[in-house]
Amino acid sequence: MEYINIASIPTELTPDQFSLVYNAFSLCIAAMFAAALFFFNAKSQVGRKYQIAIIISGVVVSIAGYHYFRIFNSWETAYTLQGGAYLATGQPFNDAYRYVDWLLTVPLLLIEAVAVLALNKNISRPLLTKLAIAAVLMIGTGYVGEVADSITTRAIWGAVSTLPFLYILFILWTELSQAVERQDNRVKTLLNGMRFLLLFSWGVYPIAYLLPELGIEGATATVGVQVGYTFADLLAKPVFGLLVFSIARVKTQIDETQAAEPHSVTATNGNRAEELVGSTQ
Amino acid sequence: MEYINIASIPTELTPDQFSLVYNAFSLCIAAMFAAALFFFNAKSQVGRKYQIAIIISGVVVSIAGYHYFRIFNSWETAYTLQGGAYLATGQPFNDAYRYVDWLLTVPLLLIEAVAVLALNKNISRPLLTKLAIAAVLMIGTGYVGEVADSITTRAIWGAVSTLPFLYILFILWTELSQAVERQDNRVKTLLNGMRFLLLFSWGVYPIAYLLPELGIEGATATVGVQVGYTFADLLAKPVFGLLVFSIARVKTQIDETQAAEPHSVTATNGNRAEELVGSTQ
Numbered sequence: 001m002e003y004i005n006i007a008s009i010p011t012e013l014t015p016d017q018f019s020l021v022y023n024a025f026s027l028c029i030a031a032m033f034a035a036a037l038f039f040f041n042a043k044s045q046v047g048r049k050y051q052i053a054i055i056i057s058g059v060v061v062s063i064a065g066y067h068y069f070r071i072f073n074s075w076e077t078a079y080t081l082q083g084g085a086y087l088a089t090g091q092p093f094n095d096a097y098r099y100v101d102w103l104l105t106v107p108l109l110l111i112e113a114v115a116v117l118a119l120n121k122n123i124s125r126p127l128l129t130k131l132a133i134a135a136v137l138m139i140g141t142g143y144v145g146e147v148a149d150s151i152t153t154r155a156i157w158g159a160v161s162t163l164p165f166l167y168i169l170f171i172l173w174t175e176l177s178q179a180v181e182r183q184d185n186r187v188k189t190l191l192n193g194m195r196f197l198l199l200f201s202w203g204v205y206p207i208a209y210l211l212p213e214l215g216i217e218g219a220t221a222t223v224g225v226q227v228g229y230t231f232a233d234l235l236a237k238p239v240f241g242l243l244v245f246s247i248a249r250v251k252t253q254i255d256e257t258q259a260a261e262p263h264s265v266t267a268t269n270g271n272r273a274e275e276l277v278g279s280t281q
Numbered sequence: 282m283e284y285i286n287i288a289s290i291p292t293e294l295t296p297d298q299f300s301l302v303y304n305a306f307s308l309c310i311a312a313m314f315a316a317a318l319f320f321f322n323a324k325s326q327v328g329r330k331y332q333i334a335i336i337i338s339g340v341v342v343s344i345a346g347y348h349y350f351r352i353f354n355s356w357e358t359a360y361t362l363q364g365g366a367y368l369a370t371g372q373p374f375n376d377a378y379r380y381v382d383w384l385l386t387v388p389l390l391l392i393e394a395v396a397v398l399a400l401n402k403n404i405s406r407p408l409l410t411k412l413a414i415a416a417v418l419m420i421g422t423g424y425v426g427e428v429a430d431s432i433t434t435r436a437i438w439g440a441v442s443t444l445p446f447l448y449i450l451f452i453l454w455t456e457l458s459q460a461v462e463r464q465d466n467r468v469k470t471l472l473n474g475m476r477f478l479l480l481f482s483w484g485v486y487p488i489a490y491l492l493p494e495l496g497i498e499g500a501t502a503t504v505g506v507q508v509g510y511t512f513a514d515l516l517a518k519p520v521f522g523l524l525v526f527s528i529a530r531v532k533t534q535i536d537e538t539q540a541a542e543p544h545s546v547t548a549t550n551g552n553r554a555e556e557l558v559g560s561t562q
Contacts, residue, residue, distance in 0.1 A: 208451060
């Protein structure tokens with residue numbers, strides 16, 4: 001049987017097309033490792049019980065940085081500059097790196113999002129189990145579609161993959177909301193931002209995934225898919241991690257205020273979210 | 282359409298020209314990573330609320346170190362030694378690394394400069410938003426000029442790029458001055474040094490950028506632009522970071538003095554800046 005991969009790369013790219021993907025990958029390597037250095041060094045800025053979430057943020061962007069390094073090298077060896085155009089060398093461009101990355105990082109991102117809330121174990125454990133299983137199913141079924149031989153198979157597995165994604169959103173908007181009901185309004189506002197960032201950034205992946213279904217083919221599809229995935233990864237990992245860091249800082253500040261003035265517990269519950277994103281001390 | 286890039290590299294360099302750029306890049310790699318090691322290890326020397334600024338300094342020089350590593354490799358593969366001269370191999374010298382670097386580091390440098398002042402969030406947030414947007418506009422429009430086909434287009438986009446630069450200077454000299462009005466005179470003196478270093482080092486970039494406009498062409502222009510950008514990056518990142526570190530140390534010292542003798546708050550406000558640059562324990 002011949003191997004026809006709908007997501008396989010085009011035989012020719014213009015220098016601008018090749019460079020756009022190349023520089024997007026390089027930017028992503030720099031951003032991921034920069035974020036890792038930030039999270040590992042800044043973890044001491046938050047209270048001890050929130051540090052695990054920041055450490056996981058650092059681990060996630062480190063895993064992504066490693067994979068973008070591989071993806072960058074794979075892209076570089078997949079093409080060669082000849083007569084003013086980039087021609088495919090015949091070396092495969094390895095799509096599996098992305099899926100291996102997501103398989104490791106997506107459950108970690110969900111753990112990170114729940115860990116920063118420092119919920120009671122009775123509440124957080126079942127939440128995390130559901131989210132992690134759904135994440136693995138989402139990525140596994142998506143990968144089957146990504147390497148599928150036909151556009152129809154790709155569409156079917158893409159649809160199957162959407163079900164666990166919707167389940168994750170359902171859990172985040174129902175059970176997680178109940179779990180944080182008694183938290184400070186500032187935390188709720190940031191948590192809301194975090195959920196919408198997750199919805200928005202994770203929503204970019206299916207759009208990039210769907211490009212071949214929409215009749216966008218060849219060089220444009222490849223450039224669109226690769227730049228789209230890269231942009232989504234930047235939002236979903238370093239930017240998401242910064243939002244988690246903001247939540248940890250606000251919660252640390254609330255804890256410190258409460259420790260200093262035990263009577264003012266209810267006072268901190270006012271709607272002062274606008275003053276606090278990224279504040280310290 | 283043929284691809285004519287005014288910033289494209291000359292077909293031949295003398296060994297001295299090639300080596301000057303090559304060694305400047307290598308020096309820069311060493312300086313950036315050395316500075317990163319310093320900032321990440323020395324952050325504990327300053328008070329907790331100033332540590333974020335030092336961590337960001339470390340992140341900035343790490344990002345720059347990564348990009349100089351890439352730039353160095355790109356320079357190396359762009360030329361080959363033949364018959365006593367360095368001839369272009371046909372492999373492109375990737376100018377985009379610099380712009381990707383600036384896109385990530387310039388907003389971070391401005392955040393670093395404001396973060397070390399530990400201002401009230403109500404003051405720092407609008408300041409940072411304006412500065413970050415202006416920085417992205419400055420670099421984006423500059424890049425359009427850098428890769429332009431003609432010297433006229435380069436000049437026009439260079440001029441457009443100057444407007445957000447002037448706006449950044451305006452913000453730093455007006456709003457930031459008001460924001461630090463009540464800070465200690467020693468801090469004000471160091472802040473002034475930081476602003477002038479920023480003006481001076483960022484001023485080198487447009488000069489390097491303008492070399493092709495001034496009729497300086499070929500090998501001399503390329504060597505001038507590359508060495509100029511490298512020199513400017515050394516001032517704008519590690520040296521700038523050291524100045525931020527000095528401010529953090531002085532402010533830490535003031536905080537500790539005030540905590541020890543709460544009555545002497547106003548006494549520390551005297552003009553003793555000359556005694557204090559870089560002092561602490």
